[in-house]
Amino acid sequence: xxxxxxxxTIAITxxxxxxxxxxxxxxxxxxxxxxxxxxxxxxxxVPPDATRIDAQGKWVTPGLIDGAGQVGLVEIGAVAGxxxxxxxxxxxxxxxxxxxxxxxxxxxxxxxxxxxITTVLATPTGNLVSGQAALIDLDxxxxxxxxxxxxxxxxxxxxxxxxxxxxxxxxxxxxxVRRVFRxxxxxxxxxxxFNRAQIRPLSASAADLEALLPVLHGQEPLIAYAxxxxxxxxxxxxxxxxxxxxxxAGAQEAWQIAGxxxxxxxxxxxxxxxxxxxxxxxxxxxxxxxxxxxxxxKVALMETDTHNSRNLRQEAGNAVAYGMSWEQAxxxxxxxxxxxxxxxxxxxxxxxxxxxxxxxxxxxxxxxxSGVEHVLIRGKEISLRSRQxxxxxxxxxxxxxx
Amino acid sequence: xxxxxxxxxxLTWGCASGAARPAAPAGPAPAPAQAQAPAKAASSETSSVxxxxxxxxxxxxxxxxxxxxxxxxxxxxxQEIPGGSIxxxxxxxxxxxxxxxAPAxxxxxxxxxxxxxxxxxDEHSHLGVxxxxxTDAESDGNEATNPVTAEVWxxxxxxxxxxxxxxxxxxxxTTIQALPGSANLIGGRSAILKxxxxxxxxxxKLPGARYGLKMACGENPKRVYGQKGGPSTRMGNMAGYRGAxxxxxxxxxxxxxxxxxxxxxxxxxxxxxxxxxxxxRGDIYVQNHCYRADExxxxxxxxxxxxxxxxxxxxxxxxxxxxxxxxxxxxxAAVWADWWGFKEExxxxxxxxxxxxxxxxxRLxxxxxxPSGIQRLNQEAAKAMYAGSRAGIPVTRDQALxxxxxxxxxxxxxxxxxxxxxxxxxxxxxxxxxxxxxxxTKAVQVYNDGWLVYDRGDxxxxxxxDFELGQVPPPxxxx
Numbered sequence: 001x002x003x004x005x006x007x008x009t010i011a012i013t014x015x016x017x018x019x020x021x022x023x024x025x026x027x028x029x030x031x032x033x034x035x036x037x038x039x040x041x042x043x044x045x046v047p048p049d050a051t052r053i054d055a056q057g058k059w060v061t062p063g064l065i066d067g068a069g070q071v072g073l074v075e076i077g078a079v080a081g082x083x084x085x086x087x088x089x090x091x092x093x094x095x096x097x098x099x100x101x102x103x104x105x106x107x108x109x110x111x112x113x114x115x116x117i118t119t120v121l122a123t124p125t126g127n128l129v130s131g132q133a134a135l136i137d138l139d140x141x142x143x144x145x146x147x148x149x150x151x152x153x154x155x156x157x158x159x160x161x162x163x164x165x166x167x168x169x170x171x172x173x174x175x176x177v178r179r180v181f182r183x184x185x186x187x188x189x190x191x192x193x194f195n196r197a198q199i200r201p202l203s204a205s206a207a208d209l210e211a212l213l214p215v216l217h218g219q220e221p222l223i224a225y226a227x228x229x230x231x232x233x234x235x236x237x238x239x240x241x242x243x244x245x246x247x248x249a250g251a252q253e254a255w256q257i258a259g260x261x262x263x264x265x266x267x268x269x270x271x272x273x274x275x276x277x278x279x280x281x282x283x284x285x286x287x288x289x290x291x292x293x294x295x296x297x298k299v300a301l302m303e304t305d306t307h308n309s310r311n312l313r314q315e316a317g318n319a320v321a322y323g324m325s326w327e328q329a330x331x332x333x334x335x336x337x338x339x340x341x342x343x344x345x346x347x348x349x350x351x352x353x354x355x356x357x358x359x360x361x362x363x364x365x366x367x368x369x370s371g372v373e374h375v376l377i378r379g380k381e382i383s384l385r386s387r388q389x390x391x392x393x394x395x396x397x398x399x400x401x402x
Numbered sequence: 403x404x405x406x407x408x409x410x411x412x413l414t415w416g417c418a419s420g421a422a423r424p425a426a427p428a429g430p431a432p433a434p435a436q437a438q439a440p441a442k443a444a445s446s447e448t449s450s451v452x453x454x455x456x457x458x459x460x461x462x463x464x465x466x467x468x469x470x471x472x473x474x475x476x477x478x479x480x481q482e483i484p485g486g487s488i489x490x491x492x493x494x495x496x497x498x499x500x501x502x503x504a505p506a507x508x509x510x511x512x513x514x515x516x517x518x519x520x521x522x523x524d525e526h527s528h529l530g531v532x533x534x535x536x537t538d539a540e541s542d543g544n545e546a547t548n549p550v551t552a553e554v555w556x557x558x559x560x561x562x563x564x565x566x567x568x569x570x571x572x573x574x575x576t577t578i579q580a581l582p583g584s585a586n587l588i589g590g591r592s593a594i595l596k597x598x599x600x601x602x603x604x605x606x607k608l609p610g611a612r613y614g615l616k617m618a619c620g621e622n623p624k625r626v627y628g629q630k631g632g633p634s635t636r637m638g639n640m641a642g643y644r645g646a647x648x649x650x651x652x653x654x655x656x657x658x659x660x661x662x663x664x665x666x667x668x669x670x671x672x673x674x675x676x677x678x679x680x681x682x683r684g685d686i687y688v689q690n691h692c693y694r695a696d697e698x699x700x701x702x703x704x705x706x707x708x709x710x711x712x713x714x715x716x717x718x719x720x721x722x723x724x725x726x727x728x729x730x731x732x733x734x735a736a737v738w739a740d741w742w743g744f745k746e747e748x749x750x751x752x753x754x755x756x757x758x759x760x761x762x763x764x765r766l767x768x769x770x771x772x773p774s775g776i777q778r779l780n781q782e783a784a785k786a787m788y789a790g791s792r793a794g795i796p797v798t799r800d801q802a803l804x805x806x807x808x809x810x811x812x813x814x815x816x817x818x819x820x821x822x823x824x825x826x827x828x829x830x831x832x833x834x835x836x837x838x839x840x841x842x843t844k845a846v847q848v849y850n851d852g853w854l855v856y857d858r859g860d861x862x863x864x865x866x867x868d869f870e871l872g873q874v875p876p877p878x879x880x881x
Contacts, residue, residue, distance in 0.1 A: 078621070078745035108743065256875075276773050277565050278535045282873045307743035314781065317841030366841055368784035371792045388742075388752045392793060395758070398726055 009033045010379065011046040012360060015055025020062055020335045021349035030060055032356040035379035040350050053374055053381070055360045061330065062350055063118025063357030063377065064365075065337040066309045067269045068249070068302035071112055071120045072102040072136060072146070077307070086126035091165040092180055094215075095207035096131035098124050099150045102143050108307060110386035113138035115310035116365060116372045118357040119148060119347065121337075123155060123223075128165035128176065130155040132211065133223065135341050137357065139377040152341045153221040154212065158235050159250060160280035162225070174234050176203070181242050184209040184216055221245045221340070223269070227252040227281035236264055247340055249302075250274075252281035255288045258295035267298035267340045272319035289332070290323025300337035301329065317366030329366065355379075451671055456557065458607035460596060463853035467491040469504040470833060473513025478520050478807040479822040480800055488518055490829040493852035498823050511847065517838055519803060520823050521576025521830030521850060522779050523810035525689070525736045526716050526769035530580050530595075530603070531556055533564035534773065534869075540564075544583030545590065549627050550646045552615065553673035554590035556582050560603040563867040565874060566773040571597055571856050571865065573777035574832035574845040577608065579814055581716075584618035584691040585626040587633070587642045591677055592616055592689060594814055598850050599865040612815045614713070615681050617643065619692040619701060620747050640700055647708045650678030687713035687815060693747035695723035702731050714813045716769060717741075719751035725762035734813045735759055736769040739782040739789070756783075756805065757790020757797050767810035779806045784839035799839065828852075 075082035084101030124131030132151035239246035338348025363370035475486035542559035582589035594611035628634035714734035742751030770776035811821030857863035
């Protein structure tokens, strides 16, 4: 049975295909076998045994990737018992990997994926070092089946809320992070002394220091949430000092130093519809994503409202309204996040060899007039049903049948 | 985008807070506190009840007549006129159609490729009462010291220098109801405001607009007061509303009698009961935060017990389940396009809520409850319209436009004044760069009562608050 499923061949035919890796192709075929894309283009022969999905007049794109939020980690925002995205009393929670908190049965998963979001970053929150994020596909009966990459990065909260975990000052936050990083490196050099307790007290637990080592060796990204320009500059400074692979997140005032960020080769996760000034970012503005992209920063867009991760496409459309090109915006919700999270060899574009996360849209994916016609995750067509579609069915005619 | 509730989480979890504000009733002369009679000179012969009660000082800003030509005019009154024109003069719409006569001296705006709609109306906003930058010092939306605070008025919290105001103006909003929060069973009076730059809230108060009374069902009052003497249950919530209105009935009787015969000393004034008595007299509308369908039906019963209608249920994520009952009661609904799940009573939100309400004949509107969402009510209406269409519940473009114009105007009792592009209506008009239901479209000009209050192409017509000076980079700045 499993072998049969894996052997399935699907051909999405006749649509306008936006591979992201290259220019759009009209009247093209996306051929999928065993969960992978095997061919993309006009004139791709369709094997006779293939299941056909007619996409004539439709738009075909990679599944969208939301590099933010807590899909799978929270069911009801206000109900603590359903939240798994943060740990209490652990300022440096580097060893906290959210993966085993993911609930594959969450009702948010179908709600999100039937609107074209196929992959999300399950992101830890809170504390100073929030923990390890996991990139997941929105399909799978088990956590293992959902995981794309775990950890996909360690999250640092270098915004206004982060300083509360470092004594209440931004300066203390930077100092605390530096001491933890140095201690992690010392711990690595002197594990034996540590185990014999022949070392001064270190500023985090062994497990947390251990978990920071891949970051300090540039093997995993440090995803630093920072909004104020000076906080972004602090993150850049730390990255230089410790040779980190830095990813900026939030980055609301990043447009003010877009050139510097571009020169540092640091990518940014931004939420285009952020524009309400706070003391964490008085300079927040709609044009942030466009100005960063224009300066050459690799930008991925995010929708941080977990329950409405599906509005990532509205974020992208608004990024276009405020200056991004349409092509940049599509890349910023597909290939760019895949690159940022280190999975671009498997995700983010429609190319042979890549995982078949594919969405067929009735039109421009960023427009409200368009809807999802088909979603494939790992080459499997997803039923377009969710708890919400069931509620609609129940109440479409009154009285409802219970 | 983040929800307001997230920012306000300590007290409001989700919209929670809305405040409503006062307005001078357009209807029958109200009783004690709202006398509309000319102010009498303060003297020992008069008392506070006889004097003006925080009147509007709104004045129309002068603007030359304007004719917008060759645009697609969406009237929200049944028509979409391609290549149409509209004339604004002295704060009124004077002509709309394929051919219009421009008054002498009119400024001509080339509307080629552009769309024109009525100014947008947000029935549920906390601008000014939960101002940016969002510090505790500016958290003025919930008087969370007692579950019944009918005595507070949102206008007395409203900060006209809230930097969120210009952002909402740039989104095409011309009128808002600024509401107290939803921590309380009865949160206080709303403010019906023209959304214009002003030094004082009095200059923004829409003359003649009725006040609303903010009431809240469900989780929020329970959560806030559960450990502070109650209510701690939904049945406690109901008992709280009933107790308050029973008191108000007695108060109203005393004042009505005294107003009629002027025998002896007037009764003592009680601000809380004065507002509730105005609700009983039908001069203040009840604006009711309520998520769950079953609770909405309790509130309709409450209205029947005390003889007032609920004007509209706000947030109303489950309104679709009882849409027939809302339609029969003549009660409106203010809903989001797609918010859900941030708390338990929001779990059953569906995107087709608005379309189902429309189909059932409920006068619904799309509200924001958010300083972010208020900047794109047009996009939220578009989402809800297309969600309906895709589910086989057709919604016309005119209906969807009414969700953010004529219908919220009705919910505020202002539909004869604002909300459509018809001759005689107040000249609240938005010029859009394209189809207002496209994600790529932006408001390019906003006229409020005929005044060009915002122009995307003219930095001098992009108002900035005091707060922003020296702090927030101006639009287009490279700072």
